[in-house]
Amino acid sequence: MKTYLENSLFPSETGTSTILERGLSYIILLSVFALVLETEPTLSQPFQGYFDQAETIFLTIFSCEYIARLVLAGVRPEYQGLKGRLKYMVSPFALVDLIAILPGLVAGLLPDLMLIRLVRLIRMMRIAKLIKSNRALMAFFIACRASGSQLAASLIATLLMLFVGAVLLYVAESEAQPEMFGSIPRAMWWSMATLTTVGYGDTYPITVLGKLLASMVAILGISVVALPAGIIAANFSKKLEELKSDDR
Amino acid sequence: MKTYLENSLFPSETGTSTILERGLSYIILLSVFALVLETEPTLSQPFQGYFDQAETIFLTIFSCEYIARLVLAGVRPEYQGLKGRLKYMVSPFALVDLIAILPGLVAGLLPDLMLIRLVRLIRMMRIAKLIKSNRALMAFFIACRASGSQLAASLIATLLMLFVGAVLLYVAESEAQPEMFGSIPRAMWWSMATLTTVGYGDTYPITVLGKLLASMVAILGISVVALPAGIIAANFSKKLEELKSDDR
Amino acid sequence: MKTYLENSLFPSETGTSTILERGLSYIILLSVFALVLETEPTLSQPFQGYFDQAETIFLTIFSCEYIARLVLAGVRPEYQGLKGRLKYMVSPFALVDLIAILPGLVAGLLPDLMLIRLVRLIRMMRIAKLIKSNRALMAFFIACRASGSQLAASLIATLLMLFVGAVLLYVAESEAQPEMFGSIPRAMWWSMATLTTVGYGDTYPITVLGKLLASMVAILGISVVALPAGIIAANFSKKLEELKSDDR
Amino acid sequence: MKTYLENSLFPSETGTSTILERGLSYIILLSVFALVLETEPTLSQPFQGYFDQAETIFLTIFSCEYIARLVLAGVRPEYQGLKGRLKYMVSPFALVDLIAILPGLVAGLLPDLMLIRLVRLIRMMRIAKLIKSNRALMAFFIACRASGSQLAASLIATLLMLFVGAVLLYVAESEAQPEMFGSIPRAMWWSMATLTTVGYGDTYPITVLGKLLASMVAILGISVVALPAGIIAANFSKKLEELKSDDR
Structure with missing residues (x-):
C-alpha cells in the first residue's frame, strides 16, 4: 500500500504511471473544468449547490494528496527528515500543490466579494499540477528554454x-x-x-x-x-x- | 470483363488505375457537388426535379458498385467464402460504401423533415470513398498519424x-x-x-x-x-x- | 547596332543585361503603373489627356519592340526563315508581347464601353513580359512546378x-x-x-x-x-x- | 577612468559589457518610453512638466555621451587625429547619436507647432542606438541582408x-x-x-x-x-x- 502510494505520488522517470497517478490527473482536469463552468452565470446560478459540493470533494482529495505527499516525501533521499520535509514544502511543485488547495480553505475567511472571486480563480493553478506529469508539455517548456x-x-x-x-x-x-x-x-x-x-x-x-x-x-x-x-x-x-x- | 471489374474495384497497390476506377471517382465528386448545390435554396427550389433525378442515378450507380464489390470481394484471399464476405462487409471501406447509399434508400421512410435533412447530409460521406483512392490524401493522413x-x-x-x-x-x-x-x-x-x-x-x-x-x-x-x-x-x-x- | 539589339531582345542565359533590356523593363513597369492609376476615377478624370498620351507612347514603344523581335528572331537557330518566324509568333513569350499591344490597337474599334474597359485591362498582361526576364520570379515558378x-x-x-x-x-x-x-x-x-x-x-x-x-x-x-x-x-x-x- | 570610459563607449567585440554601457542602454529605453507616453494626451496634459524635466535630463546625458565619444574616438586607430574625428562624425553610428540629441537642441527654435511635433518624434531614433549594442538584433539584420x-x-x-x-x-x-x-x-x-x-x-x-x-x-x-x-x-x-x- 505505502509503496504503491509512493510510486504514484513520486513516480520515477522510468516507471510506468499507476492508476492512482492517472486518476489524479483526471480529477485535476475535472476540477478545473468545473471551475471554468462555474464562471458562466447561466450555469452557476441554477446549479450553484452542485458546484459547491463538487468543489468540497475536490478540495478534500487535493488536501489528502498534499498531506500524503508531505508524509511520503521521505522516499526521496533529498527530502528525508524534518529538514527535508521543509525543503520539500518550498519546492516549486509542492508550492503549486499548496496554491491549489489554499484558496479553497481560506476563501470563506475573506470579507470582500471581488477578492473571493479572484482567490477562487487562483484554484485554476491546479492545471499547473498537470504539466509536471505531462511529457509533451514538459518537452514544450524545455524547448522554449x-x-x-x-x-x-x-x-x-x-x-x-x-x-x-x-x-x-x-x-x-x-x-x-x-x-x-x-x-x-x-x-x-x-x-x-x-x-x-x-x-x-x-x-x-x-x-x-x-x-x-x-x-x-x-x-x-x-x-x-x-x-x-x-x-x-x-x-x-x-x-x-x-x-x-x-x-x- | 470480370477481371477488368476486379482490377477496377480492388486495385492492387502497384497497378495503374483503370478508366472505370477513375470514372467512379468523378461520379463521386459529381454526386457530392450536386448534394452541395442542393442545399442552396435559390438553386434547389427551381430545379428540385433535376436534383432528385440526378440523385436517383447516383444512388443506382453506387448501389450497383456496392453489390459488385460484395460479389467480387472473393478476389482477395481474406474475403473468400460467405464468412469472408461478412468480414468484408464490416471493413471500414465497405462500411463507408454502405453509408454512401443507405441514407438515399431509407430517407423516404423517415417521418421527420429535420431528420431527413440530416440523413441526406450523411450521403456526403461519399467523399470519404475518394480518400482511399487518393494517394496524396492518404499521405496526409499517414503523416498526421x-x-x-x-x-x-x-x-x-x-x-x-x-x-x-x-x-x-x-x-x-x-x-x-x-x-x-x-x-x-x-x-x-x-x-x-x-x-x-x-x-x-x-x-x-x-x-x-x-x-x-x-x-x-x-x-x-x-x-x-x-x-x-x-x-x-x-x-x-x-x-x-x-x-x-x-x-x- | 543590330548585334546590340539582338543581345538586348534575345539575351543569352549567361550574358549580362544591356541598358536597353533594363530600360524596357522599367518602361513595362511604368506602363502598368499608369494603367493602374488610370482606373482610379479621382485621378483619371482630371488627367485623362495625360494618360492617353502616355498610353500612345507606350503602345508605340511596345509595337516597335514587337516588330524588332519579329525581324531579329532569326538570331536564334530555331526561328530562322519565314517558317521560323511563324513558329516564333506562336511561342508563349511572343504571344504575351502581342497581347500587350493588341488591346491598345483594337480598343478603338469596339462598340461597347464595358468591353473596352475589359480589353484595356488585358494590357496589364504586360507585367507577364517581366517574368521571363526576372530570375527570382522564374525561380518561384520553377519551385511551384x-x-x-x-x-x-x-x-x-x-x-x-x-x-x-x-x-x-x-x-x-x-x-x-x-x-x-x-x-x-x-x-x-x-x-x-x-x-x-x-x-x-x-x-x-x-x-x-x-x-x-x-x-x-x-x-x-x-x-x-x-x-x-x-x-x-x-x-x-x-x-x-x-x-x-x-x-x- | 579614461580606460573604463573607452571600454564602455567603444566596446571591443570580445569584451564583456561594463555597467556604464548597460546603464546607457536602459537610459535610452527609458527616454524612448517617456517620449512614447508623452504622445498620449491623457498623460501628457496633466504631467507635461515632468515630461519636460525628464527630457532635459535625457538630453544632457546623451549630449555628454556624444561629446565623450567624440573625444575618445581616438582609441580606435581609424579615428585618430582631427581628420579621424571628422571621419567618425559622419559614421552611421555617430550620426544616429547626433540625430538623437539634435531635435531636442533645435526644437525650441522652430516656429511651427506641427514641425516641432515631427522633429520631436525624430528623437525616437534613439532606439536605433540600441541596435548596435544588441547582438540579437544585429543577427536579425545580418540575416535579412x-x-x-x-x-x-x-x-x-x-x-x-x-x-x-x-x-x-x-x-x-x-x-x-x-x-x-x-x-x-x-x-x-x-x-x-x-x-x-x-x-x-x-x-x-x-x-x-x-x-x-x-x-x-x-x-x-x-x-x-x-x-x-x-x-x-x-x-x-x-x-x-x-x-x-x-x-x-
Whole structure:
C-alpha cells in the first residue's frame, strides 16, 4: 500500500504511471473544468449547490494528496527528515500543490466579494499540477528554454517592429482618427492586431498615406512577428525526438 | 470483363488505375457537388426535379458498385467464402460504401423533415470513398498519424494556451463586456479567434488592461497554436517523398 | 547596332543585361503603373489627356519592340526563315508581347464601353513580359512546378477541409443565420475566411454549438491550409540556391 | 577612468559589457518610453512638466555621451587625429547619436507647432542606438541582408500577387462596391489585408464572383506572402547559431 502510494505520488522517470497517478490527473482536469463552468452565470446560478459540493470533494482529495505527499516525501533521499520535509514544502511543485488547495480553505475567511472571486480563480493553478506529469508539455517548456536566446532575440525584434509600426501609423493617422491613433500607445494596439495578423477590425487606417504605410508595415512586419513560432516549432520537434529516444 | 471489374474495384497497390476506377471517382465528386448545390435554396427550389433525378442515378450507380464489390470481394484471399464476405462487409471501406447509399434508400421512410435533412447530409460521406483512392490524401493522413505524439503534445499546449488566454481576459474584461467576456467559456471564443489569428472582430478587449494582456497573449500564444501546422508540414513532406520513392 | 539589339531582345542565359533590356523593363513597369492609376476615377478624370498620351507612347514603344523581335528572331537557330518566324509568333513569350499591344490597337474599334474597359485591362498582361526576364520570379515558378505533386496533394486536403468545415457549420448555424450559413456554398465563404485565418468578420457563428465546431475546425484546419506555404517556401529556397550556384 | 570610459563607449567585440554601457542602454529605453507616453494626451496634459524635466535630463546625458565619444574616438586607430574625428562624425553610428540629441537642441527654435511635433518624434531614433549594442538584433539584420536576394525575390512575388489579386477583385466588385473596389489602387488595400491574412473586415467581396475569386486568391496567395517569413526565420536561426559559435 505505502509503496504503491509512493510510486504514484513520486513516480520515477522510468516507471510506468499507476492508476492512482492517472486518476489524479483526471480529477485535476475535472476540477478545473468545473471551475471554468462555474464562471458562466447561466450555469452557476441554477446549479450553484452542485458546484459547491463538487468543489468540497475536490478540495478534500487535493488536501489528502498534499498531506500524503508531505508524509511520503521521505522516499526521496533529498527530502528525508524534518529538514527535508521543509525543503520539500518550498519546492516549486509542492508550492503549486499548496496554491491549489489554499484558496479553497481560506476563501470563506475573506470579507470582500471581488477578492473571493479572484482567490477562487487562483484554484485554476491546479492545471499547473498537470504539466509536471505531462511529457509533451514538459518537452514544450524545455524547448522554449533551450531556444531562449533565439526567442529573446526575436521577441526584441517583434517589439521593435510593433514600435516602428505604431510610430508610423501615429504620424499618418493621428489627425484623422484621434480616438484610435491619437498617441503611440493607442497606435500600438493597431500595430499588435496587424502584425500578429489577428486584424480585429476595430482599428485600421483610413487615409491614403496611412494605408500605404500600413501595407508596408504589414508585409515586412509579419515575417518578424512570425519568427518565434518558427523557432519554437524547430526546437520543440527536436526536444520531443530526444525525449522519445531517451526512453529506449 | 470480370477481371477488368476486379482490377477496377480492388486495385492492387502497384497497378495503374483503370478508366472505370477513375470514372467512379468523378461520379463521386459529381454526386457530392450536386448534394452541395442542393442545399442552396435559390438553386434547389427551381430545379428540385433535376436534383432528385440526378440523385436517383447516383444512388443506382453506387448501389450497383456496392453489390459488385460484395460479389467480387472473393478476389482477395481474406474475403473468400460467405464468412469472408461478412468480414468484408464490416471493413471500414465497405462500411463507408454502405453509408454512401443507405441514407438515399431509407430517407423516404423517415417521418421527420429535420431528420431527413440530416440523413441526406450523411450521403456526403461519399467523399470519404475518394480518400482511399487518393494517394496524396492518404499521405496526409499517414503523416498526421506518424506525427501523432507530437501533434497530441502541441494540441495540449494549444488548449492550455487557449485556457490561459481566456482566464486572463476574463479577469480583465468581464466587468466591461459581460456579454462577451462574462465567463471563461465565453472568453474562450475570443481566445480561439485571437490565437488562431482569425480575428473576426466580434469580440476584442476595450480596457487598457485587457488590451495589454491580449497583446501579450497574442504575441506569445500564436507561436504555440501555429505548432501543429509546422509539425504536419514537416511530416507530410517526408511521407509524400517516401510514397514516391516506394513507387520506383 | 543590330548585334546590340539582338543581345538586348534575345539575351543569352549567361550574358549580362544591356541598358536597353533594363530600360524596357522599367518602361513595362511604368506602363502598368499608369494603367493602374488610370482606373482610379479621382485621378483619371482630371488627367485623362495625360494618360492617353502616355498610353500612345507606350503602345508605340511596345509595337516597335514587337516588330524588332519579329525581324531579329532569326538570331536564334530555331526561328530562322519565314517558317521560323511563324513558329516564333506562336511561342508563349511572343504571344504575351502581342497581347500587350493588341488591346491598345483594337480598343478603338469596339462598340461597347464595358468591353473596352475589359480589353484595356488585358494590357496589364504586360507585367507577364517581366517574368521571363526576372530570375527570382522564374525561380518561384520553377519551385511551384517542382513541388507540383505536393502542392496538388495539399490543395486537395485544403479543399476537403474547407468542405468539411462548411458542412459542419451549415448544420450548426443554418437555422440561426440563414443569410450566411443557409447553404453549404454560403458556409464555404465562412470556411475560407476562417481556415486562411483572414477572418473578415462578416460571418461568424453565434450559437454555442456553432462556436464549438468553429473552434475545432479552426484549430485543426489552419494547419492543413498552411501546408502549401510551407511546401513552396522549402522548394523556393532550394531552387534559388540552385540557380545561384548555376551562375558560377 | 579614461580606460573604463573607452571600454564602455567603444566596446571591443570580445569584451564583456561594463555597467556604464548597460546603464546607457536602459537610459535610452527609458527616454524612448517617456517620449512614447508623452504622445498620449491623457498623460501628457496633466504631467507635461515632468515630461519636460525628464527630457532635459535625457538630453544632457546623451549630449555628454556624444561629446565623450567624440573625444575618445581616438582609441580606435581609424579615428585618430582631427581628420579621424571628422571621419567618425559622419559614421552611421555617430550620426544616429547626433540625430538623437539634435531635435531636442533645435526644437525650441522652430516656429511651427506641427514641425516641432515631427522633429520631436525624430528623437525616437534613439532606439536605433540600441541596435548596435544588441547582438540579437544585429543577427536579425545580418540575416535579412544575407538572405537579400531571396527576400527580394519573394517580395517581387508578393507584389505581383497583390497586384493580380487587386485586378481580379476590381473586375468582379467595382460595380457592386465602387467605394472600396472602384479602382485597382483601392482594391489593393483589400488585396493587402487579405493576403497578409490580417482581414480587418472593412472591405470584402459581396458578389458571388467576387467571393469565388477572393477565395482562389486567398488560398493560393497567402503561401506567396508567407514566403519572406520562412526565409528570414531560416537565415536568422543560422546566423544566431554562427554568432554564438564565434564567441567560443
